[in-house]
Amino acid sequence: MTSNARVALATCSVLPDLDADDRPLVDALVARGVDAAAVVWDDPSVDWSAFDLVVVRSTWDYSARRDQFLAWADSVPHLLNSADVIRWNTDKRYLRVLEEAGVPVIPTIWLDPERHLSKRAIHTRMPAFGDFVVKPVVSAGAKDTGRYQPISAESRALAIMHANELLISGRWAMIQPYVTSVDTAGETCLVFVDGEHTHAVRKNALLTGPSRPTQGLYQEEVMTPFEASEAQVEVARRALDAAAKELGTSEPLLYARVDLVTRDDGTPMVIELELTEPSLWMQFSGDAKAAERLADAIVARLA
Incomplete structure (x- = not known):
């Protein structure tokens, strides 16, 4: 079913060969008979219609030119996650939707x-x-x-x-x-592939003071593997359900990451819902098969 299928993994010009965490996905797709390659999203020479599927990955330079990024997403025939998801998720006012749905979020x-x-x-x-x-x-x-x-x-x-x-x-x-538990417990990032929770990581605190210019695409993060609690998984699923309802879809997203922090009373709450181009931290999955799971989910969408 995947013979001769072409999949582009969209990235940015600073990471033309993808982020290191995503590179095993190329080999996993090739092993499944897919012609997969990293492609820079704003390269004007690319014919996106030549690909059977375009998967957004490390397009991390978009935020300063979101309108251009959204126009690109609208122009790609077969994009995952979809342009509608990207438009909604690249503006953090989506947190209002989660709050209205009863999902615990940071008061804003x-x-x-x-x-x-x-x-x-x-x-x-x-x-x-x-x-x-x-x-x-x-x-x-x-x-x-x-x-x-x-x-x-x-x-x-x-x-x-x-x-x-x-x-x-x-x-x-x-x-x-500022949620003070971040200083001691960090953030917990739950990864979902095709609607299923696959693994989680713990992210150390990033904010120590006033806003300052950041060198490169983002501030460096220190990650460690982590096993999410039932309460954390439940809140993450509620956030994804609220997103699906708002977007009017019953199909699971190809990938998602839900970042949680902890209230003083121990309740998990959403700090961000990452549906556009999240690091999936595949290297930290317990069984080292995260790239294979994501590749299988991509192949299923080619069938």
Whole structure:
């Protein structure tokens, strides 16, 4: 069924051969009779219609030009995850949908650039107690994201400046309380392939202070294998169910990653739902067969 099938694994020009974690997927697909190759998403010479399927992987330079990325996604005939999923998921206001569906998420204050908020108005929307985070609704890899302390006049001034710069540039901004459990327990990232939970990893804290320019595509992350609890898997599934309902689909996504943190009372809550181009951390799967599982799911969609 897959003889002569061609699959492109979309990446970015900084990683033309894919991220190291994704490279075993090429061999896994070839072993299944698929002609698979990494292809740079914004390469104008590529004929995307020549591929039977295009799988979004390490397209990690899109956030500064989301409109171009969405136009590309719309132009690709057979894209996974789909253009509709990408459009919805690349703007963090999707968290509102999860919250309305009863999925536990971090409480968020949303700042709309169209409201032309003054610095004083921004100031009044920031927490009076506890560290907090300021970031844009379109970002990746903790870029343009900073952690601030309300009791420090200098830190609060930096936070106001950060949010104001985002708004002036026409970008929505979001303010969230910093979840202190991240400092000790990190984030838990649950990976799903074809709707099934396959493995999880623990990610160390990234935010230690104000927003600063990030070298490269993203801040480096320290990951370790982790076994998710039943409660964490349940919250992750609820988030995916809410996404499916919002997107009007009953078919499982090819891949998904649900990133969770822990409330003070121990309840898991969603910090991000990654359906566009998440690292799947296949090297950390317990049985080292993550690439094979993903390859099987891709092949099934070629049948």
